[in-house]
Each structure stands twice: as C-alpha cells, then as structure tokens.
Amino acid sequence: MIHFIDNPFRRMVQPLHKHPELLGIEPGLTALEIGPGTGTYTLATAAAVGPQGKIIAIDIDERVVQHVMKRIAQHRVTNIEVHQGDAQELKFRSDSFDAIYAITVFGEIPNRGKALREFKRVLLPGGTLAISEFLPDPDSQPEARVRAECEAAGFRFIEKTGNWIYYTLIFNNPNQVLADSHPG
Numbered sequence: 370m371i372h373f374i375d376n377p378f379r380r381m382v383q384p385l386h387k388h389p390e391l392l393g394i395e396p397g398l399t400a401l402e403i404g405p406g407t408g409t410y411t412l413a414t415a416a417a418v419g420p421q422g423k424i425i426a427i428d429i430d431e432r433v434v435q436h437v438m439k440r441i442a443q444h445r446v447t448n449i450e451v452h453q454g455d456a457q458e459l460k461f462r463s464d465s466f467d468a469i470y471a472i473t474v475f476g477e478i479p480n481r482g483k484a485l486r487e488f489k490r491v492l493l494p495g496g497t498l499a500i501s502e503f504l505p506d507p508d509s510q511p512e513a514r515v516r517a518e519c520e521a522a523g524f525r526f527i528e529k530t531g532n533w534i535y536y537t538l539i540f541n542n543p544n545q546v547l548a549d550s551h552p553g
Contacts, residue, residue: 388472389417391530391537392499398467401491402426403456403484404474408437414470415449425466427454456484461491468492470499475515476508485522489542498524498540504533512536 388410394400396419405411405426415424426449428434437451454460456471456478469488478484488498498519502509515538516526524540531537 389414392470392501393468393497393539394418394470397421399423399425399465400468400470401459401461401466403469403471404428404477405433405437405451406472406474408440408451410472411437411449411451412440412444412446415446418448420448422448424449425461426451427456427459429453429455457487458483459487459491463490464493465491466493466496468497468499470501472501473503473506473509475500475502476506476510481518482522485519485524489523492542494542494544496542497527498542499537500540501531501535501537503535512538 392414394414394417396417398418399422400414400418402411402414402424403426405428408426411424411426415422418424426437428437428451431453434451434453437449441449441451452460457480469492475481492498500515500519502512502515512529519538519540520526523542523544525543527539527541529536529538
C-alpha cells in the first residue's frame with residue numbers, strides 16, 4: 370500500500386521541497402516521524418533539518434523499517450535513525466523532540482488517544498505536532514476528527530494548510546508533561 374500512496378500524483382500535490390516547511394521543520398530540529406512509508410518524505414525532511422538536526426522515524430512494520438534503512442544507506446544520509454516501534458508506546462524520554470509529524474498514517478493508529486498522549490509526553494513544550502492526510506489513502510481521517518482528537522489530547526491548533534484532497538494540521542504543545550514513564 371505504501372507504494373500506491375507514494376506516487377507522482379501525490380508528490381505533485383505534496384511537493385517534497387515544500388513539505389518540510391509546511392510541517393514547521395527547520396534546520397537543527399530533532400523530529401520524530403510516525404510511519405515513514407517508503408522514506409521519500411523522510412529524506413526530504415532530513416535535508417531540511419540539516420547536519421545539525423536529526424530525524425527519528427518509527428514504524429510498527431519491520432519491512433517498512435528495513436526498506437527505509439536501505440534508502441538511507443543508498444543516499445548516504447547520516448541524520449536519520451529508523452526504528453521499529455509503536456506510536457502508542459514510544460520508547461523515548463519525555464521532552465525529546467522539537468517536532469512530531471505523521472503523514473497519511475494517523476488513521477492507521479488503533480488507539481489514537483493513547484498515541485496522542487505519547488506524542489504530548491515526548492514533545493518539548495512549545496514543540497510542533499503536524500498531522501497530514503491525503504484523501505486517496507483509504508485510512509484518511511476527516512480534518513474535523515483529527516483536530517478534535519488532537520485538541521482533546523491538549524494540543525493547541527495553530528493552522529491548516531492544503532485543500533480538500535490533502536491537508537496538514539499544525540498544533541503546538543502548550544505545556545510540559547511531568548511524568549516520564551519511559552526513561553529509554
């Protein structure tokens with residue numbers, strides 16, 4: 370399915386060179402990508418954070434992890450780490466990331482409330498959460514649902530970009546989560 374979603378039409382609607390900016394990604398940031406798919410946007414985002422920044426991508430499917438790791442090696446990119454992991458149980462310390470983004474994966478998370486609590490925990494105060502959805506994706510979630518779920522988890526809505534076929538919602542983590550249940 371990831372190859373179906375990662376196609377020339379999608380890259381026309383979601384241009385690689387513009388996507389990191391839409392996600393609020395800047396040089397030097399440490400960002401967590403949930404569900405990297407083929408790694409196309411992972412590589413573009415790694416270029417945007419530059420050599421001082423870092424992208425950590427997680428996916429529940431080991432085949433996806435291996436595919437993205439091969440692409441990273443082929444492109445000789447050094448600022449990306451890829452791990453098998455579950456968005457509902459992140460193995461990172463609290464306050465570890467400047468940004469978290471999920472591109473066409475939010476609807477695939479079985480317990481999004483639990484995942485959003487984890488996102489809030491590992492995201493620095495003031496950090497950015499970006500959720501992108503693309504309509505041809507069979508798991509695409511309606512904008513209103515994504516916004517309501519993120520706001521219910523304590524994220525503050527900042528802005529929307531895109532249109533009816535593709536959108537990105539940007540949120541801010543307005544406060545710190547004190548509990549650190551994963552010292553990893």
